[in-house]
Amino acid sequence: MKLVLINPRNPVSLYGDYLWQPLAFGYVAAATPEHWTVELIDEQVEGARDYGDVEADLVGLTAFTPQAPRAYHIAAQFRSRGIPVVMGGIHASLVQEEAAQHADALFIGECETLWPTVVADVEAGRLQPIYNGGTKAASLLQPNRTIFEKYDYEYVSAQTSRGCPMDCSFCSVTVFNGRLFRMRTVEEVVAEIAAIPQTDIIFVDDDLNGFSRAARQRCLDLFRAMVDAGLKKQWITQVTINFGDDDELPAAARAAGCSGVFIGLESTDTKSLALIRKDGMSQRRGIEYYRENVARIRRHGIGVVGSFILGIDSQDMNTIAGDILTFAEETGLDALNPTILTPLPGTRDYKSLDADGRILFKNYPQDWEKYTLAFPVTSMPNISGAGLMRKYVEVLQYFRPERVAARYWKTCEAVSPDAAWHAFLWNRVWTNYCLKNGAFRKSPLFESYPESIARSVPERPAVFA
Numbered sequence: 001m002k003l004v005l006i007n008p009r010n011p012v013s014l015y016g017d018y019l020w021q022p023l024a025f026g027y028v029a030a031a032t033p034e035h036w037t038v039e040l041i042d043e044q045v046e047g048a049r050d051y052g053d054v055e056a057d058l059v060g061l062t063a064f065t066p067q068a069p070r071a072y073h074i075a076a077q078f079r080s081r082g083i084p085v086v087m088g089g090i091h092a093s094l095v096q097e098e099a100a101q102h103a104d105a106l107f108i109g110e111c112e113t114l115w116p117t118v119v120a121d122v123e124a125g126r127l128q129p130i131y132n133g134g135t136k137a138a139s140l141l142q143p144n145r146t147i148f149e150k151y152d153y154e155y156v157s158a159q160t161s162r163g164c165p166m167d168c169s170f171c172s173v174t175v176f177n178g179r180l181f182r183m184r185t186v187e188e189v190v191a192e193i194a195a196i197p198q199t200d201i202i203f204v205d206d207d208l209n210g211f212s213r214a215a216r217q218r219c220l221d222l223f224r225a226m227v228d229a230g231l232k233k234q235w236i237t238q239v240t241i242n243f244g245d246d247d248e249l250p251a252a253a254r255a256a257g258c259s260g261v262f263i264g265l266e267s268t269d270t271k272s273l274a275l276i277r278k279d280g281m282s283q284r285r286g287i288e289y290y291r292e293n294v295a296r297i298r299r300h301g302i303g304v305v306g307s308f309i310l311g312i313d314s315q316d317m318n319t320i321a322g323d324i325l326t327f328a329e330e331t332g333l334d335a336l337n338p339t340i341l342t343p344l345p346g347t348r349d350y351k352s353l354d355a356d357g358r359i360l361f362k363n364y365p366q367d368w369e370k371y372t373l374a375f376p377v378t379s380m381p382n383i384s385g386a387g388l389m390r391k392y393v394e395v396l397q398y399f400r401p402e403r404v405a406a407r408y409w410k411t412c413e414a415v416s417p418d419a420a421w422h423a424f425l426w427n428r429v430w431t432n433y434c435l436k437n438g439a440f441r442k443s444p445l446f447e448s449y450p451e452s453i454a455r456s457v458p459e460r461p462a463v464f465a
C-alpha cells in the first residue's frame with residue numbers, strides 16, 4: 001500500500017525558495033503503519049506539477065491558508081481517478097466546511113494518535129468523512145525524517161513544544177494548537193536531535209522559551225543537555241522578546257548552538273501593541289524594552305530577525321513604516337520580516353474585520369492565495385491599500401542586495417559569523433521576492449498593485465485606486 005503526502009505550492013508565496021522540511025508530514029509518516037510505503041512530494045521544492053501519473057492508495061494533503069486553493073486543485077486530480085484524499089493541517093482544521101468539499105476525509109487537529117485509525121479505515125474500505133485528532137497530546141512521536149531525504153532542504157525541522165500562552169488577535173496558533181503550552185521532555189528532544197545527521201536545525205516552536213517559570217527552566221535544561229550531549233548543531237528558532245530579559249537564557253542558548261532568533265516585535269508603538277493584544281510587558285515598556293533585549297541577545301552572538309506588522313488600525317501614513325526602518329538601523333536588526341495585517345481564518349481579527357465588512361477579498365477558496373501576509377486584503381481606517389503598499393515598498397528597501405551584503409558583514413563583526421549566515425538566508429528570501437516583484441525599481445512602484453501580484457487579483461477595489 002502506498003501513501004503519497006503532498007505539500008502544495010503557493011503561487012504567490014514569499015517563502016517558495018526557503019527550504020524547511022514540512023514537519024507535519026514527518027509526524028504523519030511516523031504514525032503510518034510500517035507495511036505502507038510513504039512518499040513525499042514537496043511542491044515548495046519541485047514547483048507545481050501534474051499528478052496524472054502518480055499512483056497511490058491514499059493521498060494526504062496539508063495546507064497553510066495561502067496553499068489551500070492549490071491543495072484543492074491537487075485533490076481534484078486524484079479524486080477524479082478514484083484515489084482517496086485526506087486533507088489535514090491548519091487551514092482544513094479552521095475552515096472545515098470548505099475543505100470538506102474538496103477531500104474524501106478531513107483530518108482536524110494533530111495526527112499522532114488518530115492517523116493509524118484513518119489508515120486502517122482506508123484498508124477496510126470504510127473511510128469516514130471526518131476525523132478529529134484534537135490538540136491535547138502531551139508527548140509527540142519521533143518524526144520519521146526519511147521521507148525528507150529525497151530533497152536538499154536548508155534546515156531540518158524539529159519541534160520541542162506546541163501551543164502558545166499568548167493571545168494575539170492576528171495569530172492562528174492559539175486557535176489551532178490551544179493556549180496550553182505543551183512541552184516535550186528534554187530527554188526526548190535531545191535523543192531526537194542526536195539522531196539528526198545534518199548541522200542546521202530550525203525549531204519550529206512558536207515560542208521556544210514560553211512565559212512561565214517552568215517553561216524557562218525547561219529551556220535552560222534543554223540547552224545544557226544539548227551541550228552535555230555534545231550535539232554541535234547550529235540552530236534557529238522563534239522566541240518572545242522576554243528571551244532577552246537577562247543574560248542567562250541567551251548565554252545558555254548560545255552555548256547549545258543558537259545562531260538566530262525570530263521575534264514578533266510587531267510594532268514600535270505601544271498603542272498598536274495594545275490593539276493586537278501583544279503581551280503586557282511589551283505593551284507597557286514598548287520600544288525601550290525592545291532595544292535593550294535585542295542588544296542583549298545580540299551581545300551573546302545570536303542574530304535577531306525582527307518581525308513587524310503594517311496595517312494596524314492605529315497606524316496612518318506618517319507612522320506606519322518609518323519607525324520600523326529607524327528601529328532596524330538603530331538596533332542593528334540582523335534580518336527583517338515585514339508583514340501586512342491579514343485576517344487569518346479562525347482568528348479574532350477575522351471575526352471582527354469580517355463583522356465590520358472590511359475584508360475585501362472573499363472570493364474563497366481562490367482568494368486564500370492572497371493571504372500571504374505580504375498583501376493587503378482588508379480596508380484600513382487611516383490609510384488606503386495603495387498607500388500601504390507604497391509604505392511597504394519603503395520598508396522592503398531594507399532587502400536591496402547591496403544592503404543585505406553590507407548587513408552580513410556587520411552581523412559577522414557585531415554578532416557572530418554563523419548569526420550572519422543564518423540572517424543572510426532569511427534576508428535572501430525577501431531579496432528574491434522583491435526582485436521578482438520589482439520592488440527595487442525606480443518607478444513609483446506598488447502605487448497600484450505590483451504586476452506580479454495583480455495577475456492573481458480579479459479586480460481592483462476602489463480603495464486601492
Ligand code: B12
Nearest residue numbers: 010013015022024060062064065088089107110111172373
Ligand atoms: C515553520 C513555519 C513556517 C515555515 C514553513 C515550513 C514548512 N514547510 O512547513 C515558513 C517560514 C516557510 C513559513 C511560511 C509561512 N507561514 Co508559517 N509557520 C510555521 C510555524 C511556526 C510552524 C509550522 C510547523 O512546522 N508546525 C509543526 C507541525 C508538526 O504542525 P502542523 O503543521 O500543525 O501539523 C500537525 C497537524 O496540523 C496535522 N497535520 C498537518 N498536516 C496534515 C496533513 C494530514 C494528511 C494529516 C492527517 C494531518 C496533518 O498533523 C501534524 C502533527 O500533529 C507555524 C506555526 C504553527 N504552530 O504551526 C506558522 C504558520 C503555520 N505559518 C503561517 C503563515 C501565515 C505563513 C505564511 C503564509 C506567511 C508568512 N509570511 O509567514 C508563509 C507561507 C507558507 C506557504 N507555504 O505558503 C500561519 C498559518 C495560518 C494559517 N491559517 O494557515 C502559522 C500558523 C503562524 C501564525 N502565527 O498564524 N511558515
